[in-house]
Amino acid sequence: MVKQTIEEKKTGPKRFGFLLLPNFSLIAFSSAIEPLRMANWVTGDECYETLLISHDGEAVASSFGVQTLVDCSLNDMPTLDALFVCGASPVARTGNEAVIGWLRKQRHANIALGGIGTGSYLLACAGLLNNYRATIHWWDIASLKEDFPNTQVTNNLFEIDGNRYTCSGGTAAMDMMLFLIGKEHGMDLAASISEQFVYERMRTSEEQQRIPLKARIGASQPKLIEAVTLMEMNIEEPLSTDDLAHHVGVSRRHLERLFKKHLQTVPSKYYLDLRLEQARQLLRQSDKTILQVGLACGFSSASYFSTAYRNHYGITPREERKRDVESNPDSEPVMLGRSSYVAS
Structure with missing residues (x-):
């Protein structure tokens, strides 16, 4: 009972x-x-x-x-x-x-x-x-x-x-x-x-799970996985496609074929998407200025960053941050120390 x-x-x-x-x-x-x-x-x-x-x-x-x-x-x-x-x-x-x-x-x-x-x-x-x-x-x-x-x-x-x-x-x-x-x-x-809970930020329902590349394409493409790993490790100072190919031990043309076959894109576009995704997270999570976010994600100027961001997401970085604040009017980007405790 x-x-x-x-x-x-x-x-x-x-x-x-x-x-x-x-x-x-x-x-x-x-x-x-x-x-x-x-x-x-x-x-x-x-x-x-x-x-x-x-x-x-x-x-x-x-x-x-x-x-x-x-x-x-x-x-x-x-x-x-x-x-x-x-x-x-x-x-x-x-x-x-x-x-x-x-x-x-x-x-x-x-x-x-x-x-x-x-x-x-x-x-x-x-x-x-x-x-x-x-x-x-x-x-x-x-x-x-x-x-x-x-x-x-x-x-x-x-x-x-x-x-x-x-x-x-x-x-x-x-x-x-x-x-x-x-x-x-x-x-x-x-x-x-x-x-x-020392939980750095509250993620929204719009954010996607990060599916490991191995799960998407299998473990049979170690050169491709190695190239993407290098991209993820070098967001602030991006490597050229030639440098990526050199580090993983394949020709540029072979690396481009791998990206085209398994990820339906070219290395430079995939790399740019990774950097813009990182920038979007920083705009939503951090107090960094828009210029600081752009530099942290490998963009040499605010105008270049703004143009790339608008082309990818349809809005500028400034509009992204404004929209995030408007959707959560009671607080700024949720970081540790941002909000006060509710009185008991």
């Missing part, structure tokens, strides 16, 4: 349940649940109540073998505002038929449903992500797209689409929870929680 402290909820704090599946990712689960606890601590109020759930009410082992006690089984679960499925790592394609069947019955329930990491796959199996935007860990993106064509699969860190909340797992679970907390209680609280 469910304990008295978690009886049916009518009013009070938001109640979030976490359905732990065998071999669930411990880091993703912790990243999701800890911001809720910290929200209560920072405010001195009970903003959230958390409930741990397993299929049968028994303890569940994480992927690292840590046994986690739960509060109840699915059959004894009280009313929740949201239920998050914490999936196995890697995704378990069998053994969760009963859970999927139970989830399928929640199609019309008045509850938000979330997937943390590979939990998104189970939601999709239950038909709960049809015609929704959703994401999953990069390792399983191709499978989710192939197996569930009616789901709009993205490469984003997390997706909030109506009452469907999905994230890619790992620390992205914290970004998703900070977003939900900010939406409910304001970004000052979310920023204070971020600071408590």
